[in-house]
Amino acid sequence: QPKTLGVIKTPDDPRVCLLPKEIMRLTSELKLDILIEQGLGSSLQIEDAEYVLAGAICQCRETILKNADIIISINHTFSEVDSREGVCFIGIFNPLFHKSALALYQARAATVYSLDLLPRTSLAQSMDVLSSMASLAGYKAVLKAAEMFKGVFPMFTTAAGTLTPVKILVLGAGVAGLQAIATARRLGAVVEAFDVRKSAGEEVRSLGATFIEVDGYTESATAGGYAVEQSEEYQHQQKELIHTHILSSNIVISTANIPGKKAPLLIETRSVEAMRPGSIIIDMAAEQGGNCELSKNKELVHHNGVAILGHSNLSSEIPTAASLLLSNNYYAFLKYMANSEDPTKDPLLSACKLMQRGNWTHPHFIKNLQ
Numbered sequence: 001q002p003k004t005l006g007v008i009k010t011p012d013d014p015r016v017c018l019l020p021k022e023i024m025r026l027t028s029e030l031k032l033d034i035l036i037e038q039g040l041g042s043s044l045q046i047e048d049a050e051y052v053l054a055g056a057i058c059q060c061r062e063t064i065l066k067n068a069d070i071i072i073s074i075n076h077t078f079s080e081v082d083s084r085e086g087v088c089f090i091g092i093f094n095p096l097f098h099k100s101a102l103a104l105y106q107a108r109a110a111t112v113y114s115l116d117l118l119p120r121t122s123l124a125q126s127m128d129v130l131s132s133m134a135s136l137a138g139y140k141a142v143l144k145a146a147e148m149f150k151g152v153f154p155m156f157t158t159a160a161g162t163l164t165p166v167k168i169l170v171l172g173a174g175v176a177g178l179q180a181i182a183t184a185r186r187l188g189a190v191v192e193a194f195d196v197r198k199s200a201g202e203e204v205r206s207l208g209a210t211f212i213e214v215d216g217y218t219e220s221a222t223a224g225g226y227a228v229e230q231s232e233e234y235q236h237q238q239k240e241l242i243h244t245h246i247l248s249s250n251i252v253i254s255t256a257n258i259p260g261k262k263a264p265l266l267i268e269t270r271s272v273e274a275m276r277p278g279s280i281i282i283d284m285a286a287e288q289g290g291n292c293e294l295s296k297n298k299e300l301v302h303h304n305g306v307a308i309l310g311h312s313n314l315s316s317e318i319p320t321a322a323s324l325l326l327s328n329n330y331y332a333f334l335k336y337m338a339n340s341e342d343p344t345k346d347p348l349l350s351a352c353k354l355m356q357r358g359n360w361t362h363p364h365f366i367k368n369l370q
């Protein structure tokens with residue numbers, strides 16, 4: 001049984017994956033020795049002393065990489081190369097879109113768990129980092145759009161005239177999309193939403209938004225409720241429908257994703273060119289290839305007066321809230337792993353394990369990366 005857990009910072013990410021409260025629980029419940037990187041909580045104004053009080057030992061990154069049996073971080077830190085061989089890494093590694101980083105772990109004969117691959121089942125709910133972060137990101141996307149937009153969100157009736165409410169189109173009504181709809185409605189926006197899953201319609205309508213759908217289409221989702229890739233004919237009709245609705249929208253928040261695949265392309269250049277100058281697109285699927293033909297990951301681009309922000313990691317802009325949720329998710333995962341009788345046979349752990357001592361174990365990566 002591994003005994004020493006190391007927690008290291010992810011460069012350029014202010015979120016923290018374990019807070020002092022969960023450190024305290026892990027040291028007392030799992031009897032782990034916990035090493036935290038100096039300044040781990042500095043982005044959240046949490047002093048090292050607070051972590052020490054909770055039972056952690058403060059060290060520099062190099063010492064942690066050389067001594068810990070398990071190393072956790074939010075994302076790739078690219079210092080894995082300095083770790084000793086055979087360490088277990090746990091993080092949110094988005095392996096499909098960061099393939100080159102995976103070679104680092106192989107070279108160190110590491111064991112790697114990527115929490116974004118956990119199945120979205122009830123059993124895994126407390127560890128579901130994707131839902132925690134998507135929910136916050138959906139909220140932040142709307143606040144970001146409100147800040148960038150030069151008009152107002154609600155209807156304003158004043159003696160000097162009436163300002164009409166903003167019109168927002170949300171593409172993809174999953175965890176992020178529903179939170180975006182709820183936030184936009186709270187701010188007084190008129191909201192339309194689109195999803196390939198018909199079942200999302202009820203949730204959209206319950207939030208006071210209008211659900212738009214391709215006529216004559218029947219649900220096509222996996223047994224787990226996830227979207228699947230659509231036929232070419234459907235994709236064509238879908239782009240036409242989005243094009244029509246985009247014309248009257250001031251803001252588009254796009255969140256559409258298909259697990260394990262490139263994000264569906266929903267907003268063509270001609271649709272962006274048909275939008276009014278001053279309109280805004282927040283493409284939250286940018287890291288997975290983008291829902292908008294013109295978006296660039298981690299960049300703000302302008303096209304014909306339309307601002308397009310490609311940002312898949314908006315939860316990192318509300319790091320206090322994000323860290324609170326992540327810390328609970330990581331704690332739940334570590335506890336689950338420690339209590340598992342045989343981790344090699346556990347369905348949840350196997351689903352998110354990429355490699356064992358440098359050898360691929362995940363079926364998708366065995367097939368595609370070897």
Ligand code: NAD
Binds near residue numbers: 131171173256259266
């Ligand atoms: P996601 O991030 O993979 O995708 C976001 C949304 O994009 C989904 O609603 C999907 O249907 C939609 N989408 C995909 N292709 C599209 C297209 N071409 N056009 C428009 N929309 C498209 O998904 P998510 O938000 O993480 O979750 C999706 C589903 O999984 C939801 O039903 C959610 O309730 C469910 N879920 C269940 C659990 C659980 O049971 N523990 C946890 C999380 C999510």
